[in-house]
Amino acid sequence: MSNNAIIRLENITKFYGDFQALQETNTEIMRGEFFSLLGPSGCGKTTLLRTIAGFEHPSNGVVYIEDKPMTDVPANKRPTNMVFQSYAIFPHMSVEENVAYGLKARKLPKAQIAELVAEAIEMVGLKGFGKRASHALSGGQRQRVALARALVLKPKVLLLDEPLSALDKKMREQMQTELRRLQRAVGITFILVTHDQEEALTMSDRIAVMFDGEIAQIDTPQGLYKRPNSRRVAEFIGVMNFMSCEVIAHDTASLDVKVAGLGAVTVPKDQAPAGIVEGMKAAIRPEMLTILDTNEKSEFETAAKIDEVSYYGDMTYYEVRFDGHDENVTISMRNTAGRETLSTGDTARIGWGVESILLLP
Amino acid sequence: MFRGKLFGVFIAVFLVFLYAPTLLLPIFAFNDSSIVSFPLKGFTTEWFGVLRDTKPLHVAAKNSLFIALTSAFLATILGTLAARVASRYKFPGKQAAIGFIMVPMVLPEIIIGVSLLVVIIQMGMSLSLWSIILGHVLICTPFCIAILNGAFMNLDQSLEEASFDLGHSKLKTFWLITIPLVMPGLVSSMLISFTISLDEFIIAFFLAGTEPTLPVYIWGQLRFPAKLPSLMALGTILLVLSLFLLGLAEFFRRRGVKRTGQMNSGGFL
Numbered sequence: 001m002s003n004n005a006i007i008r009l010e011n012i013t014k015f016y017g018d019f020q021a022l023q024e025t026n027t028e029i030m031r032g033e034f035f036s037l038l039g040p041s042g043c044g045k046t047t048l049l050r051t052i053a054g055f056e057h058p059s060n061g062v063v064y065i066e067d068k069p070m071t072d073v074p075a076n077k078r079p080t081n082m083v084f085q086s087y088a089i090f091p092h093m094s095v096e097e098n099v100a101y102g103l104k105a106r107k108l109p110k111a112q113i114a115e116l117v118a119e120a121i122e123m124v125g126l127k128g129f130g131k132r133a134s135h136a137l138s139g140g141q142r143q144r145v146a147l148a149r150a151l152v153l154k155p156k157v158l159l160l161d162e163p164l165s166a167l168d169k170k171m172r173e174q175m176q177t178e179l180r181r182l183q184r185a186v187g188i189t190f191i192l193v194t195h196d197q198e199e200a201l202t203m204s205d206r207i208a209v210m211f212d213g214e215i216a217q218i219d220t221p222q223g224l225y226k227r228p229n230s231r232r233v234a235e236f237i238g239v240m241n242f243m244s245c246e247v248i249a250h251d252t253a254s255l256d257v258k259v260a261g262l263g264a265v266t267v268p269k270d271q272a273p274a275g276i277v278e279g280m281k282a283a284i285r286p287e288m289l290t291i292l293d294t295n296e297k298s299e300f301e302t303a304a305k306i307d308e309v310s311y312y313g314d315m316t317y318y319e320v321r322f323d324g325h326d327e328n329v330t331i332s333m334r335n336t337a338g339r340e341t342l343s344t345g346d347t348a349r350i351g352w353g354v355e356s357i358l359l360l361p
Numbered sequence: 362m363f364r365g366k367l368f369g370v371f372i373a374v375f376l377v378f379l380y381a382p383t384l385l386l387p388i389f390a391f392n393d394s395s396i397v398s399f400p401l402k403g404f405t406t407e408w409f410g411v412l413r414d415t416k417p418l419h420v421a422a423k424n425s426l427f428i429a430l431t432s433a434f435l436a437t438i439l440g441t442l443a444a445r446v447a448s449r450y451k452f453p454g455k456q457a458a459i460g461f462i463m464v465p466m467v468l469p470e471i472i473i474g475v476s477l478l479v480v481i482i483q484m485g486m487s488l489s490l491w492s493i494i495l496g497h498v499l500i501c502t503p504f505c506i507a508i509l510n511g512a513f514m515n516l517d518q519s520l521e522e523a524s525f526d527l528g529h530s531k532l533k534t535f536w537l538i539t540i541p542l543v544m545p546g547l548v549s550s551m552l553i554s555f556t557i558s559l560d561e562f563i564i565a566f567f568l569a570g571t572e573p574t575l576p577v578y579i580w581g582q583l584r585f586p587a588k589l590p591s592l593m594a595l596g597t598i599l600l601v602l603s604l605f606l607l608g609l610a611e612f613f614r615r616r617g618v619k620r621t622g623q624m625n626s627g628g629f630l
Contacts, residue, residue: 055522076525088523092541101537102527153527 006031006156006189007052012061014047014213021047022058023214029157029191034183036192036200039210040236045193046161048210052191053159054078065156076105081150082159085166087142089134089149095121096130098145102153120152124182140171147179151186158183160192164199176203197237201225209233225285229273231360234283241289241329245282245359257282257359261325262302265354272359280359286332288356291318291348293339298351304329306346316341320350383600390594397589408594415591421578425559428490428574432497433554439498440505440550441543447506448513459506466503473499474567481568488570496564501554508553512546545614552610556603575599 005028014022022044029035037045050056052063054075063070065079081102090098099120103113121130124144129137134145143163150158163179164172180203183190194200200207201221208218217229228234231242248264249256255267259282273280292298307328308319316335319328331350333339342348393403412418447459465473477496481488516539524534540547562576569577579595582588 053526055526074525075522076528076530080526082523082526084519084523086517086519088517088519090520090523090538101524101529105528105533149523149527 004030006066007191008064008067009048009052010062010064012048012051012058012063014044014051014056015059021213022051023212024061025215027208027215027218029189030206032187032189033205034180034190034192034203036194036204036207037210038194038197038200038207038236041195043210044213045195045210047213049082049159049161049191049193052157053080053082079156080159081153081155081157082161083143083146083150083163085162087146087163087166089137089142089145091135093134094130095126095132095134095137095145098134099130099148099152102149106153116152120148123151123185124148125178139167140175143167143175147182151182151188154186155188157189157191160190162193162195164194165196172199179203201237209236211236227358228283228360231281231283234358234360239286239330239332240283241286242281242283242360243325243327243329245280247276247280250276255359259357261304261322261329262300262352262357265300265357267354267357267359271355271357273361277361280361283358283360284329284352284356286317286330288352289329289331290351291331291333291342292351296351298349299353300351302350302352304348304350306342306344306348309342309344311341318342318348320348322350386593386596386600389590390597392590392593395587395590397593408591409598411591412594412598418575418578418595421573421575424490424572425575428493428497428565429555429558431494432501432558433551435494435498436501436505436554437509437547437550439502440509441547443502443506444509444513447510448516449518462506463503465500466507470500470561470563471567474564477564478567488568490572492568492570493565493574496568497554497558497561500561500564501557504553504557505550508550509543509546512543516542545616548613549610552606556606560599 007029009025009027012022012025013020025048037048039045047056051058052065054070054073070078090101093101096117099117100113103116108116118130121127124147126141126144126148129141134142137145146163160179164175167175176199179190179192192200192203201224204221206218206220207224208215209224210216211232217224217233219227224233224237228237228240231240234240243260243262245257245259247255247257253269255269255272255276256264257267258264262282265282267282290296290298292301302322304320304322306318307321310317310319314335316333318331318333320331321328335341388401389397390408391404391406392401393405393407394401443459443462447455473496477492477499478488481492481495486492520538520542521534524538525531529537560576561574562580565574565577566580573581579592582592
């Protein structure tokens with residue numbers, strides 16, 4: 001393993017009776033990184049997080065934290081702390097008592113506890129709220145208490161189980177930035193579980209996309225968006241247009257394919273899966289297709305008919321129909337100065353480039 | 362249609378039927394006559410003085426208090442364990458096991474009393490206060506489970522996980538998190554058991570041996586008409602005491618709800 005890994009998952013599987021919640025998982029999570037487990041509900045992401053925390057025991061395999069096997073280490077002895085989805089703030093304690101709770105288990109002197117608690121409360125921006133009863137806090141404040149309560153223990157890894165899902169949209173966006181800032185400030189490895197792809201993209205250094213108990217792909221946000229390794233990942237992260245395609249010829253460097261609606265294209269090998277996969281589809285993001293103005297030119301051009309227009313102010317989304325492709329293709333255009341918004345029934349010239357076409361299994 | 366006047370009359374009749382007999386207790390307890398009947402004669406506290414001087418009554422009251430306190434304590438401990446299992450764990454036969462524990466709630470007490478008597482005598486044990494306690498724990502435990510199950514169900518499991526995750530042992534978690542948060546339930550459970558045990562007659566009658574409880578003693582005294590007014594006085598004391606306990610239970614419940622910031626889902630009062 002690389003020396004920089006703080007957590008290593010080795011052949012982890014998890015069964016609940018006959019149901020396999022986790023397929024065999026082997027992954028490393030690096031020291032100081034913001035790592036996200038992203039996937040739809042029931043994909044096993046929370047199970048994996050709880051396995052790292054020590055609340056679930058893997059049916060097979062070993063969790064290593066800093067090279068120490070955690071198999072016989074219970075959750076209260078692991079160098080990990082968790083922020084729960086419900087925050088799990090102790091309702092019969094004040095903010096201070098909540099934050100001091102873990103320190104008391106360590107039997108530190110009172111003065112030191114008070115100092116660390118004050119520091120942690122200030123760090124999460126709750127200065128002055130220490131004496132507040134915890135049931136008198138808003139959702140965002142509870143979240144901060146949960147963060148302070150975990151971070152005050154200086155864990156090696158902070159585990160966050162859908163921490164933003166209970167907040168309203170505005171508060172969620174604010175907390176995204178704040179979590180990221182906190183993580184950089186304390187330098188602790190964060191592992192975040194979320195089903196919200198936007199949340200994962202904006203906050204993470206690396207993301208593991210999970211489906212059906214299996215990690216489908218691990219990459220940086222950019223890597224995942226630009227080079228998804230399967231149709232499922234491509235669809236889950238952002239919007240993707242798929243068109244059927246047919247391989248005509250291939251050599252070591254590229255494939256000649258005929259894409260429905262776009263025609264014949266030569267796609268470099270690194271934009272296609274290894275080997276020739278039956279039923280491959282050509283994939284292209286909505287922003288990689290351009291509706292060309294009258295005097296605009298593009299490497300490739302295809303005529304299309306506008307089927308539907310959705311105007312979003314800064315952006316316009318078009319559903320267009322290519323000849324030879326029987327599904328609508330989504331195109332997003334930024335409404336820059338001087339650009340005309342087309343209407344349903346218009347014909348348009350669509351420009352695109354080979355570099356934005358992916359072949360996906 | 363049933364709203365308005367008719368419904369109001371119904372409620373009034375119902376309340377009179379429910380409480381009028383109870384109100385007779387304090388009225389005759391202070392009536393200056395050894396015969397319990399109208400018209401009232403005059404005011405006296407003589408009957409309370411009689412109570413003060415009746416030594417066997419004091420013994421019976423002490424027996425009852427001891428039995429009620431011990432039963433309430435034991436039934437609440439058993440109820441806590443069972444409610445914890447019912448709300449947290451899954452195992453085959455759980456429903457059946459919980460069902461069988463709850464049955465004594467509806468089983469006629471005379472059957473429990475007679476069968477316990479047979480068992481205790483067959484085992485060669487002598488009847489004592491502890492045999493009554495045994496019977497009372499049996500009938501109180503289902504009530505405790507019913508109350509505590511609600512308390513444990515309302516407890517967010519992640520609170521206990523959070524405590525464990527923050528470095529405390531499971532035992533410490535139970536003391537620092539679980540017990541304080543189910544405390545209103547524990548208090549209610551103790552008070553209900555205490556009340557059930559205190560006025561239980563049939564089981565106590567069968568298993569009493571030579572040491573009667575208060576209800577058994579009262580029943581014994583009913584043979585003597587002259588004792589009736591002093592029993593009214595005793596009933597009055599018990600009535601005031603019950604109301605006080607009920608108020609206390611509600612006070613603790615409300616305080617618990619307020620402290621933990623939960624929704625007030627209604628209680629006794």
